[in-house]
Amino acid sequence: MSVPAPLYLSLSAVLFTLGTVGVLVRRSALIVFMSVELMLNAVNLSLVTFARLRGGVDGQVVVFFVLVVAAAEVVIGLAIIVNIFRTRDTVDVDDVDLLRG
């Protein structure tokens, strides 16, 4: 209990922002993916902190759902990335540019 809750929440916000920046500036699909995971785990930290502040377990239960969803996301993501890598030997988002925009 030595670390006050606002610090946890600030850390969570900083991690979330780092993840957002990572998604926006990094070009490798794998790193972008890791950044999204960082965002989700920043949210988990917030949820646990709020759950302790509120003295309820709802927030901690949500964390399990978020973890499961993140795992499922990784499965689909890696399947798609591996499939792309098979045909063109790159996972750079800039090289995946057949579609305009």
Add this chain to the structure above:
Amino acid sequence: MAWRDLGAASPELVLTVAAFVVLLYDAWMTGPSLESPRSGGAGWLALAGVALALLLNAFPPTAPVAFAGMYVRDRLTQAVTLAALLGTGITVLLSPAYLNRFRLPAGEYYALVLFSAVGAILMGAARNLVVLFLGLEILSFPLYTLAALATRSRRSQEAGLKYLLLGAFGTAFFVYGVALVYGAAGTLDLSRLAGVPLTPLLGVGVALLTIGLGFEAALVPFHAWAPDVYEGAPLPATAFMSVIAKVGAFAGFLRVFPLALPAAAAQWSAALVAVAVVTMIWGNLAALFQTNLKRLLAYSSIAHAGYMLIGIAAPGPAGTLGVLYYLVVYAVMNLGAFGVLILLERRGEEADEIADLAGLWGRAPWAAGVLALCMVSLAGLPPTGGFIAKLYLFRAALQGGHTTLALVAVLTSVVSVYYYLRVAAAALSGTAPDAVAPRRSATVGIALALAGAGVLWFGILPSTLTAFVQQAVQALR
């Protein structure tokens, strides 16, 4: 208690079981030869599941609130379910011809379509932010996979990757919104949010929820993925995602804004009005310059998301009614437009340029007729369902005192007439290019007939659907 809960969620359960049956059937028929069966068995099984779910949806459960207050099957859920199931049913009918032609795995395809529909329906039934979040994920994960289903097509791979990365990005915002709303309100129960005082923390949380839903609905400025994904994904998958993602996202919007936060309407209404205005203007202007039909329909779907947001931004029963009516009509007319494209083939590939439609009237008059009808409806002209749907939304905007919103909506609709009728004119005139061949398919024919009949029916005799939707809105007051 448990059995009654399961009874309330029966349409979702039926669809889930149908999806598993489809997968097992496909595996059984594939057998050791590892060659996908070419018969349409999986499609018929999926269609049977959708029909049974539609039937169950017609009977409201005795106790609408189930699963410890996390799930509710009220009239609004029924209306959302109707839109989702109509979209799913027509998609299942549209798909077999395309799947056979391009040798896509039918079992996985239909199972993913059904799973995605379950997600959209669950979003309409959410009474808790966790259920809303799960619905959003169950809706989007199959869509990512569907976009990347043509594993040998580079465009399809690319569509899947883009959709996944941006979808996951949007999801992260949504979950952060859930966390902040929980922190501000101390509850995840949507029905208990109404009494919570509007603190900055709650405001930020709700804004993040809006961003997450905005990604799903492809609202400007969260729309960047839509044109690329729509263009790259296999045609029936594009058709399906254009409808089901909207149904789910707007069901989520309805559950969060008018229903859970009516007290703070003044605050979020202004923000949503701004998003709606930008979305309508950008979607319609960008659509003007497209030559690829899939991209044109992508921008058109962005514009329609803007129109539907009017119903959320103008709170009250009129707005909710407008959104529900629009969702049903949109599902039918958009699938009708995509269905005609599925019939065309250009040298073993999709024929998705506007020029490919030339002379369709001489070769397949019925298909050209349905396409023209759906375009007229998308443009919002009488005597079609699109006209009535827009009328309800614009009226809701005026009743809510949002004159600017209504004005922008009418002006952008006028602009949209140009590009929709350009497509219709291309199909009804000119000489057919040699490279493009219209295919015949009985199931696509049935789907197009259904879509055309639906568009006309909702336009000429709107009272049946209006009565159904009105019950949904009245039950909420």
